Amino acid sequence: MSNAVRNLLVELLVEEMPPKSLWKLGNSFATELFGQLKAQGLLEETSRATAYASPRRLGVHITDVRSGTPERVEKKKLMPSSIAFNPDSSWSQALRKRLAKDEIGEIDIERGNFSLVRSVDGTTEYVYLEGTNGGEPLRELLNLCLIVVIRNLPIPKAMTYQLADGWTDETFVRPAHALVALHGTDIVPIKALGLTAGRATRGHRFEVNDKAVELRNADSYEHQLETEGAVIASFVKRRDAIIRQLKAATAEEGLNMIEDEALLDEVTALVERPNVLVGTFDRTFLDVPQECLILTMKANQKYFPLLDENGRLSHKFLIVSNIRPPDAGEIITGNERVLRSRLADAKFFFDQDRKKTLASRVEGLRRVVYHHKLGTQAERVERIWAVAQAIGLQLGGNELAAQAGEAAMLCKADLLTDMVGEFPELQGIMGRYYAKHDGLSDDVADAIEDHYKPRFAGDELPRNLTGISVALADKLETLVGMFGIAQIPTGDKDPFALRRHALGVIRILIEQEVPLPLDTLLREAENVFNRRINDTSETLNRFIYERLRHYFSIESFDEQALESSKRVSVEPADRIFSPQQIDAVLALRPQMLHDVKKRLxxxxxxxxxxxxxxxxxxxxxxxxxxxxxxxxxxxxxxxxxxxxxxxxxxxxxxxxxxxxxxxxxxxxxxxxxxxxxxxxxxxxxxxxxxxxxxxxxxxxxxxxxxxxxxxxxxxxxxxxxxxxx
CATH class of the missing domain: 1.10.730.10 (Isoleucyl-tRNA Synthetase; Domain 1)
Known part of the structure; x- marks a missing residue:
């Protein structure tokens, strides 16, 4: 059977997909279909895949795809003839079972698809199964492969929708409207999601009024979509185009853009033909903490805030539009109007919140449940307060203990503010602003923000001893409490972020050289629960030392964290320790974590x-x-x-x-x-x-x-x- 080798294009046209999932869906669609076709023997060694993903389409272009699998004769040794056949030459039960494993019955032998052949090997006669495999056309195998790929896509939440016949239901990430499958210039007539493949896709919903684009061949897809359909189909190329436009607009304004890879990916997944525009807002809004304004612009509106040369928020921002009209004035005005109302809400929240002190909000924490087995947020704050005072006393005496206690008592109060209610990501940050407004010291105000640090790998650490005391107390209380009620992370599940809390304790103790033994800290934290929880010492110790092993391992050692530590200065080569060296040090379970690095x-x-x-x-x-x-x-x-x-x-x-x-x-x-x-x-x-x-x-x-x-x-x-x- 002669098999032509041509390039293949497959595209699913759907309604707008979830932007935060698009990059993963696009990559998975391309790599999975490539892998399935390769497993079927339809690809050459030179075959390569190019993924396409836009808000309305998932596609892949694969080079050098065969039009079918080649036929091949296979010969498989089964068993000795004496076992395969009964004395009357009929099939034995052993032979039937062996053939059943390959899903071959007597009917297949009668039709001539396969044959049983006797042949002597050495001194023993064996039975061999001979048959012809392969020869399946691309249309059949591609259909099977596509169905498997669709079923296995990492869809966060599938949607069930009705087809045009009014009876049939399909389930996919979003309703699918068209399927394209081209092998060179030929349509591959496959079917999926109630659709039959053709060569027509659709262009930009607004720029070309959703016009049909008839694809000439598999290789013309990207060019035709861009020139006839006003769509940049490649996620990577669209992202690069956005970056170029953002940089050009930023340079023209003489400002600096806040880099945010996640926001960039999300915006790339929202547009098919990006057009970057500059908007402005009233400077009076700059009286609101810039963290609030930045979060409002990024989270709600997907804008890119701009900073001045001093790192302060400016009154200008960048919009990534999905259309390119001759006059973009109306688009800019509309976006400015929407943002104005958002910023007005933020300003209102900020003004209202400052009418009450943080201290006056603490009592309200008694009405907020932390965990049904561990009590309210007020009870939690009292435990953090006790541990923070004990740590402060050891690190700096009575004065530090008093400051740590004051910061700990107020550290969760901003949870009851309107601003944090609207933007939970600002907890701690707003607490610092409100503490400053209440006239509290810089150390206490900074500690209220810093007690959440580090929030993620490579994040900054608390900036003073007060913050260190409260941050350690907060994380230790969480670890001991959750382990004490058997809420222990398993596999990928870690709903209370206990791995992050343990790593936070480790980073603070090591990178800020806190001279306190781990066992003493855990004992202090366990004591404040007053036997409300089970003993956690051994389980929690093992958990923390496993995270410590992970911290120092070659694969996960956090170089950025080391570089941010002013007290540590080592060359890149010094950051790598072998598993045996790490094991040798941690086998002794050293309690002073700040000198583990020296031991290594x-x-x-x-x-x-x-x-x-x-x-x-x-x-x-x-x-x-x-x-x-x-x-x-x-x-x-x-x-x-x-x-x-x-x-x-x-x-x-x-x-x-x-x-x-x-x-x-x-x-x-x-x-x-x-x-x-x-x-x-x-x-x-x-x-x-x-x-x-x-x-x-x-x-x-x-x-x-x-x-x-x-x-x-x-x-x-x-x-x-x-x-x-």
Whole structure:
């Protein structure tokens, strides 16, 4: 069968799709159809896919697609003839079962689709199944593939709609109106979603009045849509066009645009022929906090706010329109009018909110449920207040404790304001503005905003000790409380963002070098629940150390966070630690997280020493010996029982080196401590070469076990060195 190889185009024309899902839907449609066709043997090695996605269409262009699969003769070895046939030459039950697995019955053999052939292999006669596979045309396989792709698309919420016959229902992301399938110049007559494929698509809904565009061939799709249909079909090209226009307009105005990749993707998914315009609003609105105005413009209207050279919001903004009329004045005026009412609402909320102090709102939190097992937001605030005061006391004494307590008591009060009710994303931010308006100190006001930080990977950390105290208290209260009522993340499900809270605790303790032990912090947080929850210590500890492992792993280490930390200065190569090095440090569960990084650097430097491999292996051997010991080991060594010269050498070396290593360890010089311990390699190797630990003499055995226990204790102060083996 001769198979022509041509380029293929498939497009689904639908009603406007959800903009936040379009990029994912477009990519999935293209990659899945490409993969399905490849699996069917319809593609060449040179085949490539190009995805198209606009508000009203999902499409893919695939090069070098065969018009059908080639026929091929297949021969499959089944079983020995003696098992395949009964004495009367009829099929045995074993043969029927084997053929049933391949969905082949006697009718297929009778029709000649397949045949059973006997052939000798060595000394045994076997039965082989011979048949012709392939030869399926593109139209059949493409139809099957498209149905599978449609069924598997990552549709966030499907819509069920009725077809034109008034009886049949279909389910898709949005109602589909046309299907295009072209193999070169030929229509592939496939069917899907109640549609039969043709060559006609439709252009821009407004620019060309939804005019039909008759596609000449698969390769003319993109060009014809742009020239005849006023549509840039490629999501990537449309996005690039928007970026170019945004930059040109920004430069012309002498202002700076706020970069927002998510907003850019969403706007790209809303337009088919982008046209960037400049709008303005009344400068009096600039008295409202710029975060409110920016969020209003971006979230509600999908505008791009512009900043001046000082980073302050200007009264100009950029509109990405979907049409290009000769005179854009009416479009600009209409958008300005809509924005004006939005900004007026924001100004009204801001003015109304400032009529009440934050302190006067705290009592209202008693009417807001936090969690039915953990009480109201007021009860939660009281717990955060207690933990924040305890942390503040340890970090800065009574004055810091008082400030932390004041900020903690007010940190959730802005949840009851009109502005946060309208824009939940502004919680904390508005609290800071209202605290400043109430005359509170900068430290307290900043802490009210900062206690939510870090909100996401790479986000800023609290800017002062008051903020650190409240941020830690807030996150610890959430972690302990949720773990205490068994609301533990499973798989991808983490409704209370506990992974983010744990990472926030880790980042604050490490990157801001907070000298507080983790176990003490968790105990403080658990105490404020007054036995209202179950014990969480072991489960929560394990969870936090798993996040810590993730934080330091090669794949997920947050370089941006490191660069933002003013107290840490390391080269890019220093940011990478091997899994074994991370495992060695975290095996000891160090409670002072701020020096875990120093331990990792020390372990990495130690691992590069020529003595490291031998000492790690020996350390592992020592651990195994001590685990198998059938007696409790006394760490005191009796020097008088040291008979062999090798064990005497190890004892004297350990007596000399261990105190020196311990001193540098206590001084926080972990690298030097491990380098000093590297000097034990010779005596350790000599001990295991010439000394039998498990001797029959009980007193000698116990003494040698004690010597090994001392060795293990000395070696594993910085990390569990055996994990490097």
């Amino acid at each position: 650097y020390a372990v990495r430097a130690f691992a590069a020493l020529p003595e490291a491999e031998s000492l790690a292996a020996t350390n592992k051997r020592v651990g195994n010996i001590l685990k198998k010991a059938d007696v409790s080991i006394n760490a005191e060594v009796d020097a008088a029982l040291l008979q062999a010269p090798a064990e005497q050498d190890l004892y004297h070396a350990l007596s000399r080196i261990a105190p020196e290593a311990e001193k540098t360890f206590r001084d926080g010089d972990y690298s030097t401590s491990l380098q000093i311990l590297a000097g034990l390699r010779g005596p350790v190797d000599g001990f295991f070469d010439h000394v039998m630990v498990n001797t029959e003499d009980e007193s000698l055995r116990h003494n040698r076990l004690a010597l090994l226990a001392q060795l293990q204790q000395a070696m594993n102060r910085v990390a569990d060195i055996s994990r490097l083996a």
